[in-house]
Amino acid sequence: MIKVGIPRALLYYQYYPMWRTFFEELGAEAIVSPVTSRVMLQEGGARVVADTCLPVKIFIGHVLSLIGNCDFIFIPTIRSIRKNTYNCSKFLGLSAMTRAAVPEAPPILDIMVDVNKGRLRLYQAIYRLGKNFTPYPHKIRQASLDAWRTQLKYRYMMSNRGLTQPQAIAKVLGTSTPESQVESPETKTTIAVIGHPYLLHDDFISHRIIPRLKQANVKVLTPEMLADTTLESAVMKVMGRIQWTCESEIVGAGEHYLRSDVDGVINVMAFGCGPDSLMMDVIRRQATRLRSTPFMNLTIDEHTSEVGIITRLEAFMDMIYRKQRARVAVCG
C-alpha cells in the first residue's frame, strides 16, 4: 500500500479529515507525523533561515520526522479558496521551500488550489493528484466527492456543535478524544482565544493555553466554532473586504467575540507572522474603540517561556475576575 505522509502542522488542522478520506478512498494510507516536540523545532529550524516564522520551522521539522516512514509527502499549495483572497506567501511557497530545505525528502505531492483560475484548473489539479494512485478517473471523482462530504461534516461539527479542531478530527475519524481536550464542567467565565488553528491547537507552540484555561474552569471559545458566514460578515464590517484567507480567524473572530458577551479575548500570534502583525493591530484598535471587552495579545516564538505565558494568563484572568466582582458589587 502506498503511504502518504501528512505533516501535523499548518493546514493539517483545517483539512486533515478531507485529505485522509481522499487518500484512503484511493487505496493509500495516510500517515500523520507525531505531535510536535522540541527536537522537531530544533531540526526544522536548522534547515531554514533564522527569521522564518515559528510554524513553518515546525512544519519542516514534521516533514523531517516523516522521512523513511512514507512514500510521498503531501504538501498542497492552497493559493486561494475565495475570489481575490490569497493565502500568506509562506503557504504559497511551502512545497518549494520544503523541496529546497529538505532535499532528501520523499517525492512531494503538490496540488495547486486557486479558484481565481477557474473550476477547470481545480478539477485538473485534483485528477493530477489522483493519478499517482489510480489510473481510473471515476475513482478519483468518487474519492474527491467523498472527501468533500467529509470536509463539510467536519466543518459542521465545529461550527454547530462547538468542537475544537482536534476534537472534531477525533470524532470524524472515530478515534478517541485527546485527554487535554476533554470538556470542563459548566462555568461562569468565557474566554475567546483567537488565532490560527496551527498555533492554538499545537500544544508545543501555544504552551497549552487552551487546556490551561479549561483547567481554570473557564469556557474557551475558538474561531472555528463560528460559522464561515458569521466570520466573513464580521471581516467585511471591519475591513470592507477580505485580503487573506486566514483573515477571518483573526479579524472576523476578533470582531465577533469583542461584540459578543464573552468576558475576555486573547489573541495568539507567532512572532514574524506578516498577516498577523497587521490584523492583530486592527483588532487591538477595535478593542480600544469598543471599550467593552478586555483584550490581550500574546506573541509567541521559539524562545517564549512557559512561565511567562502562565503569568500573563493569570494576570489576565485575575483582571477579569476582579471586573466580575466589581460588577456584582454594583448590582447588589
Place this chain on the structure above:
Amino acid sequence: MRVSFPTMGDYWVFTKAIFDKLASELVVPPPVSQRTLTLGVKYSPEGACLPFKITLGSMIEALELGADTIIMPGNYGPCRFGYYHRLQEEILRDLGYKFQMINESMGIRRMAASIFKGSRLSEFLPGLIFSLAKLKLLDELPHTLYRIRAIEQEVGSATRIYKDTLKPLDKAKSYRELRQVKKEYLKKLGSIPTRSSDGVVKVGITGEIYVVLEPFANMEIEIELGKLGVEVRRPISLWEFVSNFNPLVIAFGLGERRRCYRAARPYLSCHIGGDGWQSVGEKVLHAKDWHGMVHLEPFGCLPETVARNIMSKTKEELPVLNLIYDEHTGKAGVISRLEAFVDMIRRQKRKPAEGKRSNLTGGRAHGSLSRH
C-alpha cells in the same frame, strides 16, 4: 483638492508630471528622513514591515503640509502591501487627521473619477504619456551613473551630477527638453575623470521593491557599493514594473520580470506575492553575468523570506549577500558587510588567475578600506 503620495526614491518627478495636467494640486512630501521614520515607527504596529512605517511617516508629513487627499496603491495578493492603506487610513484617522484616501478598494472607476475631477481628458492623456516618458528616463539615467560611479576618481562627483539633473528633468515640459536633459547628463558624466576599469566587479541589487528603490531605506547602498568600486546592476524599477502591464510584453514573455519567472521555475513555480519570485529568478538568471548579488528585504517580509530559503539552494552559484532592514539597522553595519562581501568577490575572481595558494593578506590592495 490637495493630493499627495507617499514618497519613494526620486519618483516624485514622475508623480509631479502626472499632476501637471490635472486640476488637483499635488503636495510633494519631503524626502524620507529620520523624522519620517520616527513618526512612522511611533504610530505603526511593531511587527509591520519597514515600507509600512516609512510610508505612514511620509503620509503624516504630507498631511502636515496641508494635503487633504492621499493616494496609496494597494492590490489583491498575499503580500502585506495590499493591506497597508486600510490600516494606515485607520491609524491616521485615529490620530485625528481629516483627509480622503483614494485607493483601488473604492473601485477603479470611482478612483479615476475622484483623481480626474475637474480636468479634461484631452489634456490629461498626452500628459500621462509624457509622464511615462519621464519615468522611463528616470529608469535609464542611473544605469550610466552606476558605471561611472565605480571608476570615478573623485568620489561623489557622478552622484552630484545625477542629483543636479533631477531639477531640469522635473522642469522639462516637452519631449525635446527631455532629450536635451539626457544628452547633457551623459555629456557631463562622460567628462568625469575616471580610473581604469579593471578590477571593477558587477553586483546586482534585487529584493523588495520599496527597499531597493528608496535610498533612505537601504542606507544608500548603491552609493556605498559605488565607493567600493562596484558596478551596480539594478533591474528593478518603477518603469520595469509599469512596463509589465504592456500587453506586448506579456504576450511575448519579454521583460526582466517574465525572464526571471521562467528562470526560477525549476525552484519555485508560482507567484508568492511581492517580488519573491523575481528575486529567486534574478539569481538564477544572472548567475553567469554578475559577480555577486545583494538581496535587500525589510525585516519579516513574507515573500522575500520564502525567496531567501529557496535562493540559497539553487544549482546556479552566485555569491549572495542578504541584507535585512528595519528601523534599527545601522549604516556602519551595512557598510562593513558590503566591504567584506566585495572583498570576498574580488578574492574569488582572482583565484583562478593566481592559483590556489594565493596570499590573501598581501599583494594588490583592493582599496576598500582606504577609500573611507
